[in-house]
Amino acid sequence: MSLMLICDDLMNVNWIQILLNSAVTGSLYLIGAVGLTVTYGLSGFPNFAHAEFLTLGAFIGFWIAEDIGAPLPVAFIVAFLITGIISVLCYRFIFQPLAKKGASTIHLMVASIALGFIIRYSIGAVWSWTPMYFSIKWPSYIVGSVRIAGQWSLLIVVALVLAFSMHLILIKTRIGKAIRASSSNPDLALASGINVGRIILITWFAGAGLAAVAGIFRAVNTQIWPLTGWDIILPIFAVVVLGGIGNYYGAIAAAFIIGLAENVGVVFLTSIGLSTEYRMAIAFIIIVITLIVKPQGLAMLFRRG
């Protein structure tokens, strides 16, 4: 395909729609990744089972909304709570004792992968591996040349509320201060009378709960099966690495950068004749470039986090 044709293709793309899609993707990645980056920063290892928290939340939400027939907000709240509690139990009974026994980072990562397999295949055993779909029909709005699906606007609103309230919590409240203190210097935080263990439990609870919310959104947008969370593990880790591990503000920026990179990248991929399946490769490239150029990620832009 000649360059002229490619340029022609790109001219015909609805860029406003692309921007909107990027915001939607970025919002999803933000809600999904924020728990991972905070627990990673506090506990010192990446929890690979985080993807399974998305899946678990999606299935609990599906069960509440479709099988029991409760309204969707109830599904979100119940999924948030149950997934959060399961995550706390996992931390309390697997990772914390292992860390106390002096397990290395690699051991903790292996344990998290093992936990991921346990959750994933338990879900497969309970709900089967056939993909399912939410039956909720969302209204769709056309504004000018842009199409907005109802679930997208909800997703963006949730992400914005989350970003803003997290900011307020981190800056204004005692718990927020304690979280920031524990992640920047756990020993000093402990010496200043902060219960670091409890702070870690709180972040595992809230992080997994938010992952569950992201999982429901992902399932509403696409399909629900035991790999719902694993399907987007690459962009989620890209958000964590690009944003700087444990850095909340970095994660916000990174989520929207990756959302944009993916959606713009897909346009370029199709215009040069490559499969759109490669959108996940964009996240991978971002991880690799970040590690080569600036392993701290965007964290250096946000001193405060």
Place this chain on the structure above:
Amino acid sequence: MNIAVYILDIIIYIGIFSIVAISLNLEYGFTGLGNFGKVAFFLIGAYTYAILSQAGVPFYLCLICGGIIAAIGGLIISLPALRLREDYLAIVTLTVGEILRLIVKTESSIGGGVWGISVKRAISISFPAGFSAINKTVINAGVQIVLIFGILALCFIVLQLLTRSPYGRIMRALRDNELATESLGKSRAKYKAQVFMLGSAIAGIAGGLFAQYIRFIDPYMFMPIVTFTVWIMSLVGGPANFTGALLGATLVQIFDRGTNILKDYITLPIDPVNLQYILFGVLIILVLFFRPQGLLRESKFTTRPLKLVYEKRRSDTSNKKS
């Protein structure tokens, strides 16, 4: 299915996965590199073998090329992460496995995409007329066993010698204390990259052996569960002990097949495949809790100078006693 054929099949699988497990032992057990993308190098080896053998290249060259390309892949993949903490390497290797599977799935020109690609056996024997099918299968399996276990023995001996050499001492030093090793003038990135290349090459060769044995590969054979299975083998058997890797591979394969056979005799309320992976997960967490050094510990071995020191010490103490 004939029981003898079935057992031979298990033995061949044990051989192939032993090779992957000892390569993980080299990386993780001896050098402290957490490679969570073992399946990526296995995949590179398998597809290289498949493509080259279709082009008519003899099997030993296919295997060697698979190893070399996997080694180059290992170098490229590990370079961004080797200077950093071990969790970065874990993230990069884990994601690269996903990306490579995505590529072979999408690009149907590489290996048939989702439809897979058929592979020729390394050594095919032309039987004279009158051979029963079962005898043919058994003899073919025997040839495979000789080939695979020959390569396994070769890798085993080479790695055993390597880890007992001064080079192996640097590997273990890097695992135990990176900073101290670097302060003695050993570049950690260089040694880690070399070990990573060697481990990837061995995994690539195992991938080639796997492809030629099962004679058909598709992207769905290279799911992350393969990496995880190899980790179980290594951790159960003993990460810093090559005999342990063989033991681990044997135990995990037998457990794997055992549950497959059991499902024909016992009806369970849940799907046995799911149950098996749940059990794998539980097993690994139990091992990490109660025996993180694996069944077989790292063996103490003595180099010649050390032996002299020990002998002198022994004679000194016996002199003192008398």
